[in-house]
Amino acid sequence: MRKLLGKHEIEDALRRLDTLTQDEARMATLEVLKVARSIDNKVQVVIEGS
């Protein structure tokens, strides 16, 4: 990478990109968990109401 693009700047940027991508994945997992929990609660209400 250094030979092609030079300097450490690009490497640092790629490292930050990796970190952000991991954060994005964690955030997506959290969102899915929230949605699943929400659905679960609603289903519970339906079951209890029937």
Add this chain to the structure above:
Amino acid sequence: MSQVSPTRSTFSSTFQSVLNAALERYEDKTKYKLLTHPLAAQIQSCDSPAAIHGVLEGIVQRFDERRRNDERLTKWLDPTVEVLYSFSCAVGSVGGLVSVQMTASQERGPDHPSFLGLRAGQCNLCRDRRSLSGEDISMIVLIRTVYIGVAGTKAAKEADTSQDVLCNLFVRMENFFRRLESYTEVPPTPPMLDIIVKIMVEVLTILAIATIDLKRRRASEWDSWPVCRY
């Protein structure tokens, strides 16, 4: 428990301000205004991903014979064009034109976490009094990516390992663009949007850094290629 997702129009306008901010940072770094890119008008007139691909392929083949033999670097082009095209349609059709005068800091507040690190430079684009659409910006991102791909391949002639790294870089960007497409279909929640903003800024930053370095290494023959001026 459940969070209210932003509407598609809110998402679109937010995304445009996000992209504007990223573009400002690019200009701040490279001193080039991507909006005046000569290829921008050409690509704007394309009405399908295939048409865009045709324009870009023509440039690429004219530029570097060797590149034709390396399919790894062309493989990412098709999906990237597809994704950016659909993204630009999604954003453009809802948001319409957004004035660049409405900077990110004006719209979301200077202390919004999405824009940490973006406040150093004032918006030079504001002086242009032009409008910038999501379509413009996605095409600009595409042009930048293609430029780095072509010019980077040229620079990498001496070292195959560098070319491997370049391919790796494109794969990462392609993956991000694919996710971006999903986010246009399912509007993300605000915290998720913050992360996407930061990633978009980082992608543009990488393009900017690579552009600066490639510019330094640019051979005189590149001057004949219009994209190289940017």
